[in-house]
Amino acid sequence: MSTTKRARTSGRTLPTRKLAVTALAAALGVSTLAACGGSGDSGSGAKNSKVVTLVSHDSFAASPAVLKEFTKETGYTVHVLKSGDAGAALNQEILSKGSPRGDVFFGVDNTLLSRALDNELFTPYQAKGLDQVDSGVQLDAAKHRVTPIDSGDLCVNYDKKYFADHKIAPPRSFDDLIKPQYKNLLVTENVATSSPGLGFMLGTVAKYGSDGWQAYWKKLKANGVKVDDGWEQAYNNDFSGSAGGKKAKGDRPLVVSYASSPPAEVLYAKPQPKTAPTGVATSTCFRQIEFAGLLDGARNEAGGKALIDFLISKKFQEDMPLNMFVDPVVKGAKEPAVFTEFGAKVTAPETVAPGTIAKNRDQWVKSWSSIVLK
Amino acid sequence: MAVPFAFFAVFFAYPVTAIVGRGLKADGSWQFGRIGDVLSRPDILHILWFTSWQACASTGLTLLIALPGAYVFARFDFPCKQLLHAVATVPFVLPTVVVGTAFLALLGRGGLLDQLWGVRLDTTVWAILLAHVFFNYAVVVRTVGGLWAQLDPRQEEAARVLGASRFAAWRRVTLPALTPAVAAAALMVFLFTFTSFGVVQILGGPTFSTLEVEIYRETAELLDLPTAAVLTLVQFAAVGAILALHAWTVRRRETALSLVDPAQTARRPRGAAQWTLVGGVLAVITVLILLPLGVLVARSLDGPGGYGFTFYRALQSQGAGGGTFLVPPVAAIWNSVRYALAATGIALAVGGLAAAALTRRAGRLVRGFDALLMLPLGVSAVTVGFGFLITLDKPPLDLRSSWILVPLAQALVGVPFVVRTMLPVLRAVDGRLREAAAVLGASPLRAWREVDLPMVRRALLVAAGFAFAVSLGEFGATAFIARPDNPTLPVAVARLLGRAGELNYGQAMALSTILMLVCAVSLLVLERIRTERSGEF
Numbered sequence: 034m035s036t037t038k039r040a041r042t043s044g045r046t047l048p049t050r051k052l053a054v055t056a057l058a059a060a061l062g063v064s065t066l067a068a069c070g071g072s073g074d075s076g077s078g079a080k081n082s083k084v085v086t087l088v089s090h091d092s093f094a095a096s097p098a099v100l101k102e103f104t105k106e107t108g109y110t111v112h113v114l115k116s117g118d119a120g121a122a123l124n125q126e127i128l129s130k131g132s133p134r135g136d137v138f139f140g141v142d143n144t145l146l147s148r149a150l151d152n153e154l155f156t157p158y159q160a161k162g163l164d165q166v167d168s169g170v171q172l173d174a175a176k177h178r179v180t181p182i183d184s185g186d187l188c189v190n191y192d193k194k195y196f197a198d199h200k201i202a203p204p205r206s207f208d209d210l211i212k213p214q215y216k217n218l219l220v221t222e223n224v225a226t227s228s229p230g231l232g233f234m235l236g237t238v239a240k241y242g243s244d245g246w247q248a249y250w251k252k253l254k255a256n257g258v259k260v261d262d263g264w265e266q267a268y269n270n271d272f273s274g275s276a277g278g279k280k281a282k283g284d285r286p287l288v289v290s291y292a293s294s295p296p297a298e299v300l301y302a303k304p305q306p307k308t309a310p311t312g313v314a315t316s317t318c319f320r321q322i323e324f325a326g327l328l329d330g331a332r333n334e335a336g337g338k339a340l341i342d343f344l345i346s347k348k349f350q351e352d353m354p355l356n357m358f359v360d361p362v363v364k365g366a367k368e369p370a371v372f373t374e375f376g377a378k379v380t381a382p383e384t385v386a387p388g389t390i391a392k393n394r395d396q397w398v399k400s401w402s403s404i405v406l407k
Numbered sequence: 408m409a410v411p412f413a414f415f416a417v418f419f420a421y422p423v424t425a426i427v428g429r430g431l432k433a434d435g436s437w438q439f440g441r442i443g444d445v446l447s448r449p450d451i452l453h454i455l456w457f458t459s460w461q462a463c464a465s466t467g468l469t470l471l472i473a474l475p476g477a478y479v480f481a482r483f484d485f486p487c488k489q490l491l492h493a494v495a496t497v498p499f500v501l502p503t504v505v506v507g508t509a510f511l512a513l514l515g516r517g518g519l520l521d522q523l524w525g526v527r528l529d530t531t532v533w534a535i536l537l538a539h540v541f542f543n544y545a546v547v548v549r550t551v552g553g554l555w556a557q558l559d560p561r562q563e564e565a566a567r568v569l570g571a572s573r574f575a576a577w578r579r580v581t582l583p584a585l586t587p588a589v590a591a592a593a594l595m596v597f598l599f600t601f602t603s604f605g606v607v608q609i610l611g612g613p614t615f616s617t618l619e620v621e622i623y624r625e626t627a628e629l630l631d632l633p634t635a636a637v638l639t640l641v642q643f644a645a646v647g648a649i650l651a652l653h654a655w656t657v658r659r660r661e662t663a664l665s666l667v668d669p670a671q672t673a674r675r676p677r678g679a680a681q682w683t684l685v686g687g688v689l690a691v692i693t694v695l696i697l698l699p700l701g702v703l704v705a706r707s708l709d710g711p712g713g714y715g716f717t718f719y720r721a722l723q724s725q726g727a728g729g730g731t732f733l734v735p736p737v738a739a740i741w742n743s744v745r746y747a748l749a750a751t752g753i754a755l756a757v758g759g760l761a762a763a764a765l766t767r768r769a770g771r772l773v774r775g776f777d778a779l780l781m782l783p784l785g786v787s788a789v790t791v792g793f794g795f796l797i798t799l800d801k802p803p804l805d806l807r808s809s810w811i812l813v814p815l816a817q818a819l820v821g822v823p824f825v826v827r828t829m830l831p832v833l834r835a836v837d838g839r840l841r842e843a844a845a846v847l848g849a850s851p852l853r854a855w856r857e858v859d860l861p862m863v864r865r866a867l868l869v870a871a872g873f874a875f876a877v878s879l880g881e882f883g884a885t886a887f888i889a890r891p892d893n894p895t896l897p898v899a900v901a902r903l904l905g906r907a908g909e910l911n912y913g914q915a916m917a918l919s920t921i922l923m924l925v926c927a928v929s930l931l932v933l934e935r936i937r938t939e940r941s942g943e944f
Contacts (some may be wrong), residue, residue, distance in 0.1 A: 067707065091901075092905065093907065095797070116629060118627075120628045121627035121628065121789075122629070124858070128630075128793060128796050129796050129807070132800050134807050148630075160906055199853070219413040222614040226608075226624065244828065261613070262609065262611075263609075265905055266507075266609060269904060269912055270508070270511055270515075275912075276908060276909030276910075276912050277912040279910075280706055280709065281511065290907070297906065298640045298908055298912075301909050302908065302909045303710070303907025303910065304711065304712075358906075368861070375434060402613075406613050406614065
């Protein structure tokens, strides 16, 4: 008797609550639709072709003023979608190939370029103004599937104060790093999980050849190199020269970071110091070049093309350095004063061809892990 | 039953099956041979071993340290109790990036331990274990303490009157009543630590790796879907086994309890022993939770030129983080709260319905559904996120760039909490009360409102608190789908930490502090919610 009653009870209570939830779900659904259509435009279908979506990694940054400039020139509004680090963002595009989330992808670098090209992610497009781009960074000059946008150098940074206090000259080259006076001073990043870490390793591959770099790393390990999982950890915690590291009492005066890190240390300090607290070992650098490409299956191809043109315009190129701490690739684009004053001139960075990286990457990473992490 | 089931089918089962399927299918046929290939790799076996080992150790340690805390919070009144209760939950919402930083400041080089005794625990397994305790302390205190506070102390007293010793009375009366809650808490802590990602990554360095970290690497970095799929299945199997074990432990243990208003059960400590206990718990909270949090606050105020609010002021400027955000970082606070509210709403609706359905029905199917609801805790964010990517890409479900994905993904993680906190209480409600109400002419809805609701109100609030907190601190899924014009707090913190320079670092610390405050205040408000009828029954 009681059980039948209970069964009936539950049978009659649930619909009432189900209704409430359905209503809630419906409300959410409506607001979603409103959010999708109504972001930044009136939401009608015709207007939507006025939106161009840029898919990128977490480090993408641009001044709102410059993006507004683009809208003024072309009539397109830029939407930016960021999805994880460079590798993760690219892999998500590969997974959603054919029905991309946006029109343009920015942030595939030379270490990942082959993976992107082999997966045929991009529609070829020769950007307007490409003749103004430094030919040395045009790695896909034959087919124009990607357009170079910026370059940056991964180098060992040193803490000036430490070396002044200890009266040791800071290291300059890969060879210096394995000398006894620099024992237990360097912190780098895990090659498997961090792009600066990978770049530094590729630099050693370029320098010592594909059969000599392992021996170098064995010496580096014997010389007490420390490995962190990510750049944040290494730079903000263990490196004694950065603002974060000073607070965390970092005890490693050498770190694998970027050639543009010293200007950042100056720019984001209050009051700004006369000289940068950190310096760059200019013969330990690996050059990273970042590209943008028009995604295959883009809904707004015309807008995407206009956006790529804009990314290599002087306006964007001159705005970019202080946002992303990278160097412009367009001839005649002025670098900000902070860069010229506090940055390092890297004259001969190491490089490895994208195809070679793609072919050997997994093997190299495995081999590096077994040498350094075991 | 239908609503939560549909929710899980669409937003969990379908995406995860799709991504696993893509890894295990080649040329249209299943390649189960891949499972053996992956599982015979020594590095994978090592990761499996470490994952299980540290999860067991972390769970044991957490229970050991947090159960006295649950008792003290449930049974005693002391100054600042509500505040401490809220603060103890704060770690739970902190992005792991921040927790890592705080713990390094405590255990690492030049940290507190280093200065006092010259001990450094960073990059040892102890740092990972302690960080897990820091994270999960609140889980135990809230789930176990929430129920403990409502147990009628007079039952134990009755047992004493009948001649039972103090210990026997506790063992025969209180312990059985608590078992389901303790088991549920242990289960949640285990699931959390088993699938730990950020903590292991930061504090473990490259030497320690868990399944979760490995799955992330294989999926997001290497795009090695077959290996990732196998590891996901392994994680499924492990989580499934844990859930089965849990079900077996608590089955037939959940009996109808007489629950009372928690306000009546807590009293001021009496005598030296009780004060010592309370003092001990407070000391543990101070060292384990307040200190790491304090370090963060101190660093956020330690600006250039002495202590001050420089970094907080910087947060309000448009140019903070140099164009990384298209809005001042401060706007992230409102975004986070908005997402968290939506996620809490979804989680409460889905989880509440599921819990109600699970209370009313029994049987194998229902138990299976119960376990199914727990699975999202054991699946990595990256698997779900990438699953969304390849499944929710066609209208009407093209949600890939929609904001609703964020609360949906967060609600997936919130639902198990809601179910776990509501179920023990709902099951403890005596069905005869409902029948009595029905006999007296109450409509089913009225019976539910008058009988169930007052009893579960507290559990509902606790559950809402959890869901809200989970959503506030959730980083994995959000990192994939948040747009720069509406970053959440954890995402903003991570992005600021990813840039060089003192101002960025300081702002990250300041935002973390704000995140702590937002969380603590929300939880405090939640604890204060008391309806005009205090639960007298």
